[in-house]
Amino acid sequence: MxxxxxxxxxxxxxxxxxxxxxxxxxxxxxxxxxxxxxxxxxxxxxxxxxxxxxxxxxxxxxxxxxxxxxxxxxxxxxxxxxxxxxxxxxxxxxxxxxxxxxxxxxxxxxxxxxxxxxxxxxxxxxxxxxxxxxxxxxxxxxxxxxxxxxxxPEAAGLLGCGLMAGLGAALNTAPVRRGQSVAVIGCGGVGDAAIAGAHLAGAARIIAVDIDDRKLELARTFGATHTLNSRTDDPVAGIRALTDGFGADVVIDAVGRPETYLQAFEARDLAGVVVLVGVPAPGTTVELPLLDVFGRGGALKSSWYGDCLPSRDFPILIDLYRQGRLDxxxxxxxxxxxxxxxxxxxxxxxxxxxxxxxxx
CATH class of the missing domain: 3.90.180.10 (Medium-chain alcohol dehydrogenases, catalytic domain)
Known part of the structure; x- marks a missing residue:
């Protein structure tokens, strides 16, 4: 039929x-x-x-x-x-x-x-x-x-792609640990989901970075403790200033452009983690100082679909939603x-x- x-x-x-x-x-x-x-x-x-x-x-x-x-x-x-x-x-x-x-x-x-x-x-x-x-x-x-x-269903279906990508970038790929500092560059759906994931994980400081004040204000509702408008302020300097001059333990690039990735790379602490979850345009390249890649230590990671296992992660996240812990x-x-x-x-x-x- x-x-x-x-x-x-x-x-x-x-x-x-x-x-x-x-x-x-x-x-x-x-x-x-x-x-x-x-x-x-x-x-x-x-x-x-x-x-x-x-x-x-x-x-x-x-x-x-x-x-x-x-x-x-x-x-x-x-x-x-x-x-x-x-x-x-x-x-x-x-x-x-x-x-x-x-x-x-x-x-x-x-x-x-x-x-x-x-x-x-x-x-x-x-x-x-x-x-x-x-x-x-x-x-x-x-x-x-x-x-x-x-x-x-309107809420549940969003876990099928964008929200899982952001939540998983924080919870699975990084993974964010309790008490850490986290910066998220780009506060669309994926970025805000990463902020929500960092909040769920118990991050002590969550810094939202975007060029739109409307998005930054909304990011606070998902758990951001600080916001930076990168149109008017240097995001790297801002993130460092908010983390005692060291840089964030985890920086998540939810945009996927060379300039945002470089900001993420430069804004992380020694032994910190950069997670790329924003999808780059075809043909995009980035140039990094190899000595800094070595000298900073830590990890540069890509997050594929939030590194999720749907059969494991979707039921857990729906339970958190039902408990009122994931909005x-x-x-x-x-x-x-x-x-x-x-x-x-x-x-x-x-x-x-x-x-x-x-x-x-």
């Missing part, structure tokens, strides 16, 4: 997205059909529309999603129809060298659904991050479904209809929102 649903499609580089009828097949072996309840509008979707992540148009956009499993393939055991799930884009294989050595969060052979969703004329769609959740229903690999207790609701700036995704891209680009969330 094929399901006809409405979904947001990017047909050409830079062209406005459109809501179109798409065909979603019933799940085959290893697959799950999910009724999408909510899906966040992420910068990654805009990157797909702009052609910055491959050229496999047309794309079915959307990936920060929560929903209900409607059907599963004949061999699926971990999820069942009726389960409330958060979708993830790293379904671990359990067989690659990372999985075999006990580090499945680095899985090098993650997988997606085998069958393709299509336009009504038979054109195959490329789902964003293997998910394609700006649609009433989507087909994914069963391993991309993480069962959690049912909560507000996922504050990341939801507005809820919108499927037809408003293009407008949401403009708002996101201008910094008006942390997350617009499509609700079905």
């Amino acid at each position: 094929t399901h006809e649903v409405q979904g947001v499609v990017a047909r050409h580089t830079g062209a406005p997205v459109s809501v179109e009828t798409i065909l979603v097949p019933d799940p085959g072996p290893g697959e799950a059909l999910v009724k999408v309840l909510a899906c966040g509008v992420c910068h990654t979707d805009l990157h797909y529309r702009e052609g910055a992540i491959g050229n496999d148009f047309p794309f079915l956009l959307g990936h920060e999603a929560a929903g209900i499993v409607e059907a599963v393939g004949p061999d699926v055991q971990d999820v069942a129809p009726g389960d409330f799930v958060i979708l993830n884009w790293r379904a671990v294989c359990g067989r690659c060298r990372a999985c075999r050595r006990g580090e499945p969060w680095y899985c090098f052979d993650t997988h997606n659904a085998t069958q393709q969703m299509q336009l009504t004329d038979g054109t195959p769609l490329t789902p964003a991050l293997g998910i394609g959740a700006f649609a009433e229903k989507t087909l994914v690999a069963a391993g991309q479904c993480t069962k959690v207790p049912e909560v507000r 996922l609701d504050s990341f939801v700036t507005e809820t919108i209809a499927l037809s408003e995704v293009e407008k949401a891209f403009a708002k996101m680009h201008s910094g008006e929102v942390l997350r617009s969330v499509v609700v079905f």
Whole structure:
């Protein structure tokens, strides 16, 4: 059986997205059909529309999603129809060298659904991050479904990408320890999630850095103890001044530009940690003084999806949300209809929102 649903499609580089009828097949072996309840509008979707992540148009956009499993393939055991799930884009294989050595969060052979969703004329769609959740229903690999207790889907779905990236950068990649000083450069959704993660970990001092005073004020609600506007103040000098002249124990770059990475590198203490979680543009390079790389010690790390294991981390974070210790609701700036995704891209680009969330 094929399901006809409405979904947001990017047909050409830079062209406005459109809501179109798409065909979603019933799940085959290893697959799950999910009724999408909510899906966040992420910068990654805009990157797909702009052609910055491959050229496999047309794309079915959307990936920060929560929903209900409607059907599963004949061999699926971990999820069942009726389960409330958060979708993830790293379904671990359990067989690659990372999985075999006990580090499945680095899985090098993650997988997606085998069958393709299509336009009504038979054109195959490329789902964003293997998910394609700006649609009433989507087909994914069963391993991309993480069962959690049912909560507000607009909030839960954001763990599927951006918020997990930021939280995981602080909690998993760094990892931040109780009493440490942390600076976060870039206070969008990912940066604010990193601030929330540092707060959860018990950081004593959390310094938010951005060029927008509105974002800096919001960062305080997620746990920032100090703020620096890098448009008017030198962030490196500011971070050092707020850490007794030493620099922060952990600096998280949630922007991913050469200048912000250099700021992070220069603003960390001896033996400190730099974590890159902002996604750099293709072709971006950075030049570092090698003697300082050696002399400062510590570590320069990249955070892949917050180095998360969805089956482990999503339920833990949802429990913290239910306990009132992790405010996922504050990341939801507005809820919108499927037809408003293009407008949401403009708002996101201008910094008006942390997350617009499509609700079905």
